[in-house]
Amino acid sequence: MAASTSPSTILLTGATGLVGAATLFQLMHESSHTVIAVLRSRAKSEAFLATKYAPQISAGRLSFLEIPDMTSPGVFDDAATQSDAIIHIATPLAYDDVIEKVVKPSGTIVHNVLLAADKSERTKRVIVTGSIVSTFRLPNDLFSGKTVSAESWNDIPYEEAGLNPANAYQYSKTHSEQQAWKFMSEKTRSFDLIYLLAPAITGKSIHQGFVPSKEALGGQAGIYRDLFDKEKPGFLFPYFMDVEDVAKVHVMSLAPSVPGNERYLFHSPELMTGNDMARAVREDFPQLRSRVPAPDVEAGDAVPPNLVKTDISKAEKVFGTVWKSARQTTRETVADIIAFENRKQIRVVMTSMDINGVYS
Numbered sequence: 001m002a003a004s005t006s007p008s009t010i011l012l013t014g015a016t017g018l019v020g021a022a023t024l025f026q027l028m029h030e031s032s033h034t035v036i037a038v039l040r041s042r043a044k045s046e047a048f049l050a051t052k053y054a055p056q057i058s059a060g061r062l063s064f065l066e067i068p069d070m071t072s073p074g075v076f077d078d079a080a081t082q083s084d085a086i087i088h089i090a091t092p093l094a095y096d097d098v099i100e101k102v103v104k105p106s107g108t109i110v111h112n113v114l115l116a117a118d119k120s121e122r123t124k125r126v127i128v129t130g131s132i133v134s135t136f137r138l139p140n141d142l143f144s145g146k147t148v149s150a151e152s153w154n155d156i157p158y159e160e161a162g163l164n165p166a167n168a169y170q171y172s173k174t175h176s177e178q179q180a181w182k183f184m185s186e187k188t189r190s191f192d193l194i195y196l197l198a199p200a201i202t203g204k205s206i207h208q209g210f211v212p213s214k215e216a217l218g219g220q221a222g223i224y225r226d227l228f229d230k231e232k233p234g235f236l237f238p239y240f241m242d243v244e245d246v247a248k249v250h251v252m253s254l255a256p257s258v259p260g261n262e263r264y265l266f267h268s269p270e271l272m273t274g275n276d277m278a279r280a281v282r283e284d285f286p287q288l289r290s291r292v293p294a295p296d297v298e299a300g301d302a303v304p305p306n307l308v309k310t311d312i313s314k315a316e317k318v319f320g321t322v323w324k325s326a327r328q329t330t331r332e333t334v335a336d337i338i339a340f341e342n343r344k345q346i347r348v349v350m351t352s353m354d355i356n357g358v359y360s
Helices: 018-029 042-052 054-058 098-119 165-185 219-227 243-252 274-284 313-319 326-355
Strands: 009-013 034-039 062-066 085-088 125-131 192-198 200-202 240-242 262-265
Touching: 009 018, 018 034, 018 243, 034 042, 042 054, 042 062, 054 062, 085 098, 098 125, 098 165, 125 165, 165 192, 192 243, 200 219, 200 243, 200 326, 219 274, 219 326, 240 243, 240 326, 243 313, 262 313, 274 326
Parallel strands: 009 034, 009 085, 034 062, 085 125, 125 192, 192 262, 200 240
Antiparallel strands: none
């Protein structure tokens, strides 16, 4: 497992999202690094973070940089001159007009990050959050039986990127990464690049304003969509990792002992199935048995034999193999969902009382 690196200054994007918030927390509490956190809006995010990390701000270990539009040329340049490494986690997500809102900005933002690192005389490593879907195509390859590794690529064409949000996401992740490696190959750079090909991400959310959604992409949404209010447990994407562990991989990647100019395909060695997690949720949260169905006996607990297989040996040698279990991360995801639903119900009751004149 990689050793930790000496304290340095990290430019971090996506600090107000799921993975970015967990990464910022670990950088502030489990390392001695200084962080420049990119915020799209100081007005929306700074007060929350300033309260959460008041001691670190007072100690000069955390500052904020407002960048409303990360596609604007040169927006990272000044901050990169003050940074030893850049962790780029922010990912455009949208569910309409996906070419303009997801595909186009994804590549531009990554390019801006790399250009800033190239101009900087100080930045020595750029770490980008990629995706497992850059190695195989969904849904085409999911039950193909083939084996993918960090050497594999998704072959989705641009013509299909705009058909739906899932296509836009996998195309944007794949294409922006391919362009990044092309940029690195054009000449000798003063920094190296690491792409972390993350799986479905589950677990507890610590970012401001977390709202679970059954319609969203990702592991959290999958648990909400495929375990709650169903007749039978749905199909959960088997390759997962808890958000705290994904953040840990990002922080570990700062260590010089982690080889650079590499892609790392990683996930928990354990696979997640709908039946297993339905059984676990019903045991851990008895109050949800009317909403979370019993395991489907006919489907069984095993993953489909033709499920695409992954070779994650390279990442395991570097980052290790001990991560949160499927049951633990599902428990924490469900606890977040329950807390949100309870808050939502309270707001509905309060609004109803206000309408009826109780608080007028």
